[in-house]
Amino acid sequence: MKTALQIAALLVALTTFGSALARDALTEGQYLTTIGDCASCHTARNGKPMAGGRVVPTPFGAIPSPNLTPDRETGLGEWSADDFYQALHSGKAHDGTSLYPAFPFTSYTRVTRADSDAMFAYLKSLPAVRNPDTPNTLRWPYRMRSLMATWRLMYFDEGEYPSDPKQSARWNRGAYLVQGLGHCNECHASRNSFGAMVTDPYLAGGLIPVQNWYAPDLSMGPEGGLAGWSEADVVALLKTGRSSKGSALGPMAEVVLKSTQHLTDDDLAAIATYLKTLPPRAPVRQRGNAVDAAQVAQAGQKVYAQHCADCHGADGRGKGDAYPPLDGNVSVTEPSGINAIRVVLSGGFAPATASHPRPYSMPPFAQVLTDDDAAAVVTYIRHAWSNRASSVSPNDVRAYRSTPGGI
Incomplete structure (x- = not known):
């Protein structure tokens, strides 16, 4: 029989262990939320962290980002972990309505349930901020959410990242980060007239709508946008904002500032390893040069x-x-x-x-x-x-x- 003192000591140990696990989950959730660059869209200028309100411009109109703090009326206070995973994985809000793809669920669908739960736990730990949503300014007919059913059928492939057994653990980690949380293809791809990403070839570069910057092809192979770059160059740019090949400017500067500089060295190396294996590209067809x-x-x-x-x-x-x-x-x-x-x-x-x-x-x-x-x-x-x-x-x-x- 255990004595009362032993039982009390066991309870204290279990409580301490549980608290440590909770802290670890929150730390991991904060890291994942940071490298997912959530703050860039969900924090307005001079606004409270993750309280939404920053306007996301699209060719179809502007969409204000929602509040991700645990406020019950205007944020995630009434959401469950299942609801949050549904948003990332399926692109649907907790009431089942389809989200617009200005929220990159087309990439976040690759995120695992464990990572989703850690992110949600972190967001729930933030101070609740009351910040009601403001209406979007999408033009007709794009404001009709019913059209999303057709768009999703044509352009959305739902599913967590499937690990490739033929590749190393580092390569798979890099692919998971680039394709999922990093949502790199959301910028580094051209888009069709319906706002859907052109995914073949993958990460082939494109003009960022409305912002009017060109996000380059990320292939490091022959004719790729990063041809001649080493893995060390990629790591340096993502970590410091500069490399021997150039500096991060425009929208990429904000990505480095708020997201990629916080990646661990292992994750930076994994991303570089994955990008190194992107296939060679066909020669880019340049515009005709002026006669003079x-x-x-x-x-x-x-x-x-x-x-x-x-x-x-x-x-x-x-x-x-x-x-x-x-x-x-x-x-x-x-x-x-x-x-x-x-x-x-x-x-x-x-x-x-x-x-x-x-x-x-x-x-x-x-x-x-x-x-x-x-x-x-x-x-x-x-x-x-x-x-x-x-x-x-x-x-x-x-x-x-x-x-x-x-x-």
Whole structure:
């Protein structure tokens, strides 16, 4: 027979063990929520963490993000773990209504039930914030949720990530993160007229709707957007916001700031391992170059020498950790030319990360350069050194000079 003292000691031990498990679950849930980049959409500027209200722009209208705090009336207070898993896995709210794919359930469906439960436990532990939803501004007929039934039938493949027994544990972890929580294809893919991702080939790059930045192809193989990158380059960019191949700018800077810099070293290595195995791509079909491309590039070289060479070097190789190279830089050579135009006009601002808390920035030149000058210098850097990308025109610059979706 156990004595009363022994029973009491056992109860204390069990309680302590249970508390430790709960803390571990919350820690894991916080990590998963962070690397899933939930805060970027579900935290409004100057708003409370995860209380929603940030507007997600789409080509069909704007959708305010919902409140993920445990407020009973306006958040997840009445939701169960089953409800939360249903949202991630099936793209349906706790009342069964179909969610719009501005919420990336098309990727989150890959998340395991265990990870979903950990994320939900963490969200339930946050301070409850009352923040009622505001109506979306979707145009007719896109606001009709009944249309989602057809969209889901055509474009949504429900199911958790299936581990590939032919691949290593590290590769499978990387694939799980990229395809699921990381939801990388939501940006790094082109979309059809119905807003659905083009998934073949996977992670092949595309223009981010409304934000008007080009998310590059992520293949590291021949003709891929990251051709010539090493796994160490990928890890460095995701962890620090910069690598020997370039810096994270535009929407990717926010992803690094709020999400990827917090990945563990093992998870960063797993992502790089997976991306390394993406298949080679067919050569990108560049837009036709202007007849006077050589003349334009010659004029651009003069602009470059005056405004750019001091930092990026006459050889385009940049200067150490301070200024990124332009030779072979995927942001320079991506097919559309829009990223280089945006950076020249609006400046380039890498994220401040734990590894690089005070990164160098590039000033905007919108007030300094005419459309002709900006087109000339962008054309020059897309043609110079080893770069062989298409030209851009003054009309291209004009089109993006006042484009929304700033850096």
